[in-house]
Amino acid sequence: MLSEDKEKKLIELFIALDDFCLALYAWQAKQVPIRKVSVHKPVMSDSELLTILVFYQFSGYKCFEYYYHELLAKELYSYFPYQVSYERFVARIPRLLPGLYVFLKWRTLLSQRTGTYFIDSKKLPICDNHRIHQNQVFGQLATRGKSSTGWFFGFKLHLVINQYGEVVNFLFTPANVADNNQQVLLAQLQGLKGKCYGDRGYLTSLFEQFYEQGLHLITKIRSKMKNKLLLLEDKLQLRKRALIESIHDILTSVFDLEHTRHRSPLNAYAHMLAALTAYCFYDHKPAAFVPNTKHLLLA
Numbered sequence: 001m002l003s004e005d006k007e008k009k010l011i012e013l014f015i016a017l018d019d020f021c022l023a024l025y026a027w028q029a030k031q032v033p034i035r036k037v038s039v040h041k042p043v044m045s046d047s048e049l050l051t052i053l054v055f056y057q058f059s060g061y062k063c064f065e066y067y068y069h070e071l072l073a074k075e076l077y078s079y080f081p082y083q084v085s086y087e088r089f090v091a092r093i094p095r096l097l098p099g100l101y102v103f104l105k106w107r108t109l110l111s112q113r114t115g116t117y118f119i120d121s122k123k124l125p126i127c128d129n130h131r132i133h134q135n136q137v138f139g140q141l142a143t144r145g146k147s148s149t150g151w152f153f154g155f156k157l158h159l160v161i162n163q164y165g166e167v168v169n170f171l172f173t174p175a176n177v178a179d180n181n182q183q184v185l186l187a188q189l190q191g192l193k194g195k196c197y198g199d200r201g202y203l204t205s206l207f208e209q210f211y212e213q214g215l216h217l218i219t220k221i222r223s224k225m226k227n228k229l230l231l232l233e234d235k236l237q238l239r240k241r242a243l244i245e246s247i248h249d250i251l252t253s254v255f256d257l258e259h260t261r262h263r264s265p266l267n268a269y270a271h272m273l274a275a276l277t278a279y280c281f282y283d284h285k286p287a288a289f290v291p292n293t294k295h296l297l298l299a
Contacts, residue, residue: 120198126260
């Protein structure tokens with residue numbers, strides 16, 4: 001039987017996703033005139049399909065097919081009585097991708113703009129390094145990259161969080177895109193004000209541009225650089241970057257973000273977005289104590 005906590009989480013997910021889908025349909029109806037065409041109504045709504053996709057991350061299962069046949073078709077049948085076949089569900093995942101992306105971006109806009117942020121990237125290998133030349137799923141979409149733990153083949157997840165462990169912004173890129181890539185930084189830190197802490201991989205020539213925006217990007221320094229302008233308070237905050245590493249661990253251990261058995265690029269992206277969406281609904285986000293932040297709170 002489904003535990004009480006998981007049942008509440010399932011209902012919470014469905015309500016949030018169903019409200020979003022209704023709002024999205026209403027907006028689309030105003031933007032594009034819909035022609036009346038005689039079509040059959042889908043057996044399962046998009047909100048139901050999205051709920052099933054995201055709830056997989058809370059189920060504890062590591063195989064989506066097994067989750068669909070064992071948990072969904074049996075214990076969750078009363079919640080989803082008009083289930084489609086597993087093959088039909090997988091075929092409909094690509095059309096859910098745009099809506100899931102927009103929903104996740106909307107959820108990040110609800111995160112508190114506290115004025116204290118942490119930035120880092122996480123590697124997302126899609127296969128073992130010995131099987132790089134055998135991988136034919138992603139073609140040229142995946143690339144080789146290097147992290148602090150060595151070389152890998154796949155993608156990167158770039159995250160910006162606040163001190164409460166809430167995701168403020170995110171971006172997926174190929175593995176060979178540097179953390180301090182100007183386009184990546186501009187996309188991640190757009191509109192933020194306050195202080196953002198990162199490692200030395202985020203040293204960039206955009207410091208002045210961000211400072212004019214109202215954001216002070218603070219990073220660790222290289223061994224040959226003179227440390228004259230870094231305040232003691234900022235040095236202490238840099239030590240709290242372990243917070244974002246904890247989130248990376250949660251995305252790997254609690255949620256099945258890293259997956260090396262993808263059969264479709266679109267389904268792989270949907271899987272990664274679903275894992276990040278599930279984290280936004282996670283009740284036990286790690287947090288870091290940041291003193292004297294009240295004066296940094298922004299509207």
